[in-house]
Amino acid sequence: MKLYEYAARRMALLVFVLLGVTLLTFILSRVLLDPLAAYVTEKTNPNAIPAIKRMHGFDRPPWEQYFFYLRDLFTLDLGWSKVGHMSIVDAIATYFPATAELTIVAIIITLLVGIPLGVVSALKNNQLADHASRVFSLIGISIPVFWLGLSLQYFFTYWIKMAYGLPALPSTGRYDPVLAINTGFKKITGFIMLDSLIQGNLIMAGDALAHLILPAITLAFLNIGVITRLTRSSMLEVLRQDYVTMAKAYGLPQRLVIYKYALKNALIPVVSATGLMFGGLLGGAIMTESIFAFPGMGWLSYRAIVYNDSNTVLAYVVVASIIYVVVNLVVDIVYAWLDPRIKY
């Protein structure tokens, strides 16, 4: 079977997986929890409750409710988000691109630092560079997020300006709204970087990137250690393999042996770890987004939980599940491409 056939078949299967996700969230929201809670407060007139139930169809049999729930999902009619002060669909369209941008930048930093560091560690096994990278990784893994986030803010937005008069990095938000107005920036997709590049607005693109740097480094720092250690151990394992001896026996240059023959094998476990990381981060990093007042999914869901906004929480669960399933699919396809031995 060809790779694209495999991809197509997996996408077809995806439909059923997603149906399963909707069924689970439906049971969670309508059967295990009281769906009425989102529409009723202690001040609501008890006499109005049956009408509210009727209005939202909560008086219908469950299978019928599930059907309507599916219809609403497909027509993107998911109700109102209390904490977002907008419809759920608008809220997701507003908050998700922020998280996606942050995640992508964080993952890029993670891989750009983590993989080379892991390779160097493996090549300099138990030498100074390896020890240094081990210490760095352990610090990254064990440092608390809030401490790292706040420290970065302190150093890069306050201290370098105070001590050296250097331009500070922004520490909150996604972009400078004043700059957006002055440069005539318009939202199209909600991805600020993408939108400003489409409009050829390099100033805004730079501003959006500057806003991403500190939260992305915070997120990346936690994951670099994981990727470094994984790349290192995987690379060490691969360098012991017979096919590496074979490549050397045929005089292939060192860089070919390491960066082609060994690395492609060594990256196989790194890909699956990155996929999981990506899926996790796309759900929104609650702590990091809160510290940097970064209006993403983590920030939204955190407030939804605090303010008992079950509609938003559920929408969040659905979105996070869909993302996770899709990312998993992509990982499996990349996996199949990297490792031809995989049976599909």
Add this chain to the structure above:
Amino acid sequence: MVLSRILEVADLKVEFRTYRGVVKALNGVSFNVDKGEVFGLAGETGSGKSVTGLAIQRLLPGNAVIVEGRIVFDGRDLLSLKEDEMNKIRGKEITAVFQDPHTYLNPVFTMREQFRDILLTNDREIASIKDKREIEKAVHDRIIQMLTEVQMPAPERVIKMYPHELSGGMKQRMMLAMAFSLRPKLIIADEPTTALDVTIQAQVLELMKSLQKKYGTSVILITHDLGVIAETCSRIGVMYAGRIVETGTVDSVYSEPLHPYTQGLMRALPRADKDLKVESIGGSVPDLVDLPTGCPFHPRCSRAMEICRKINPRTLNIDGRIVECHLYDGETSRGRVA
């Protein structure tokens, strides 16, 4: 004589540094290989055959130390070469065929990709071509030509495959094609048929012999299997505990083995079809971390004398045959006992 010599290994000593202690894998290995000759290296498991092969290619793992010795290949002292000079010899002048083609081919690249890199790195003719498309064509043609030479079925299809899609015999043919494609002066074949079915073993050996004849390549054939050596080689070296205890032409060693260890191997030969089980020799190979004093074989030798426990035997040349045993040393024992 010297002119026709392609490889000379003299007094090679290799140690591995391990947590268990220093493993003395090679304790003074000496042998020569002539141009166009197939030299067989035999011995029980752990006797140091593979280590010898890897040492010649300077591919020993990081915990190995070449303590002493000389390896002269085609007039150059390999142990004194810089790594990049050595790397020019690997692939161009010395190539290798390994035991388990399943683990020695890279699982995540197609056969074509792996073969192509080998050719691009080493082949002078292909390196001299300027045009990119012509390079690809030359590479392709050479691969197909070599695969045809090793009688690979459906070569055009096979080159698009990954190693796991090929049978064991096909993979070993692929390795032979790679090894011979560069017209090396020496091929080190470490158990090239051990992982294969008996019928396929014979085919692969036959193929290797005919290619070796055709190109006049020298081959070091490492194997457990004395039958394989009898069929393929002109001379044999018998290894025991990191030394070559007996060297000679296959005819002379098989008809009149001198060393008691070789004699034991030969007695075991009719019963051993695949694995070398030295049933007539009691005991087992010595611990290389803690070698016995004197001749390393003496604890298992039925003809051991007092001196064998104390002094390592010298290397003797008896009518062109080389043997390390006190039995044949007039000065250390009472004279030739045969």
